[in-house]
Amino acid sequence: MTALIWFRDDLRLTDHAALRAGAEDRGGVVALYVLDEESPETRPLGGAAKWWLHESLTRLSAELAAHGVPLVLRRGPAEQIVHEVADEAGADRVYWNRRYGDERAIDARLKLALRERGIAAHSFRGGLLFEPWTVLTSGGSPYRVYSPFWRACLAAPEPAAPEPAPDTLRAGGAAPASDDLQAWALQPTSPDWAGGLAARWEPGERAALATLERFLSERAADYEAGRDIPALDVGSELSPHLRWGEISPRTVWHRTLEAGVSAGGFLSELGWREFAWYTAFHNGRLHEQGLNAQYDAFPWREYDAETVGPWQRGETGFGLVDAGMRELWQTGFMHNRVRMVVASFLSKNLLTDWRVGEAWFWDTLVDADPASNPFNWQWVAGCGVDAAPYFRIFNPATQQQKFDASGEYVARWAPESIMLPELVDLRETRLRALAAYDSIRGASRERPASE
Incomplete structure (x- = not known):
């Protein structure tokens, strides 16, 4: 009697319903992680995410090995692969924690196929506070605005x-x-650009729990x-740990x-995370398609190396933008503000398709x-849903005056930015975006002034 525990974005032992169910069953457990970048419902990982995954799997493997698994x-x-490993392990049941993105179609098909073969398949509550199908408007439809969504969540029974x-x-x-983790080549080698990530972050469940305690204290x-x-x-610095379910x-x-x-x-930031996954559950493929169909006709620029390149490198001449992009490249992280x-600078001042920026973040963020x-x-x-008004264009100069008045953040990450020519004229590009x-x-109508 063997239970196959399929780990996904829940690389931990604590509060892991599928693992606990396997432990409480008679018989033993086999732990499995599948790197699936082939199924159409999955999205291949970016470079920074691959680095984190390698480190997290290394630590999870050690924790399980300490239990003899x-x-x-x-x-x-x-x-x-789940079918193959279940057969090789002689598993009579497969347990996993639920996913809420497009991958859940894989889980639904797999659950049916396993049961048809006489293998029990059970899924358990996953990495959200509230199951997405339990929070609906009075008319039974999904919420499209955050505030009433979160109020409905807070009015529901408290998370277990x-x-x-x-x-x-x-x-x-x-x-x-098992495959050799090193053979997956998740870590960069030529060149090895992950030194800043390793200096900044410690992946794994133990580090995640310690990070929470440090934040609270x-x-x-x-x-x-x-x-x-x-x-x-x-900041809590918990976002990559939450992303990987540590x-x-x-x-x-x-x-x-x-x-x-x-x-x-x-805690409301946890609410925004819930709302993002709630929106993904009820819509799907968020990285490919905007949720407001009106914007399908927007004249985005798909890619312009002369403007996107300086944005990626942090060479726009606007201190706050350059500091953020360089922090991202060096550490795999950027402050939320x-x-x-x-x-805003990329999608509005540079009029570049938001998907170009989203893809860059996907490749460079450890919490992508x-x-x-x-x-x-x-x-x-x-x-998107509950999106910022179309006329809200963050002025990077004004934002720097408000939130980095001392210049400490810019000096830390992009001290020479002040010497660079400004990539665009903020006023002209704002008017272009509004047009x-x-x-x-x-x-055309009167607009509120830019921030």
């Missing part, structure tokens, strides 16, 4: 408390053969006042409330979340 690694289409890691795990007989008290100041280190949102939620800190704003500024990344880009560009918006709205 090896982690089987396979690469290829998940539907085929996280479960501890299983005390004991038993290996399920002879483990199937050292930063949470200053979070509300300083969250928009990129030079201040008051910590569950239930753990973050309950531990934050237990700590007794004033963290309404911080700065993300909005650089996204399949739902949040495209959701946030659509929000800034104006083509482009008017072209799809069919009317």
Whole structure:
């Protein structure tokens, strides 16, 4: 009697419902991770995400090995590999935690196929506080605005408390053969550009739990006042850990409330993460298609090396933009306020298709979340649900005056930016963007002033 536990974006032992179910069953468990970049429902990982995945799998493998359970690694289409490994392990049941993006179509087909073969297949609550189909308007339709969505979530029963890691795990007989993680070549080699990532981050469940405790004890008290100041280190730094499921949102939620800190704003960020996944669940393919059909006719520029290149390299001549893009390249991360500024600059001042920027973030962010990344880009560009007004164009100079008045953040990441020529004229490109918006709205009218 063997249970196959299929790990996906839940690389942890704590609050892992599928693992706990396998541990509580009679018999042993076999742990499996599949790197599936072939199925049409999956999206190949970016470079920074691959680096994180390598490190996280290394740590998960060590944690499981300490319980006597090896982690089987396979690469290829998940539907085929899960069947193969289940047969090799002699598994009579397969457990996994639910996914909420396009990949859930794989899970649905696989569950049916396994059951047809006499293998039990069970899925459990995944990495969200609220299941997306349980939060609907009074008319039974999905919410398209964040505030009423989050109010409905808060009015629902509180998320269940996280479960501890299983005390004991038993290996399920002879483990199937595993790929060599090094052979997956997830880490860069020529050149090795990941030095800044390794200096900045420690992946893995233990680091995730320690990061949460550090935030609650050292930063949470200053979070509300300083969250928009990129030079201040008051952020939780949990986003990549949440993206890879090294910590569950239930753990973050309950531990934050237990700590007794004033963290309404911080918990609302978990709400935005929920809303992004909720939107992905009810729509799908967020990185490919804007949710506001009106913007299908918007005159985006697909790619212009003369403007996109300097934006990617942090050579626009606008300090806040350049600092953010260089922080991103060196560390795989960017402050949230700065993300909005650089996204607005690309999609509005440079009039570049938001998908170009989303793809760059997907490749360079360690927390490149399949739902949040495209959701946030659509929000800034104006083509998403509950998006920023089309006339809201973040002025990078004004934003720097407001949120980096001392110049500390810019000096840290792009001190020579002040010497660079400005890539575009902010006023002219703002007017150009508004004219482009008017072209799809069919009317010109008075606009509020730019920020």
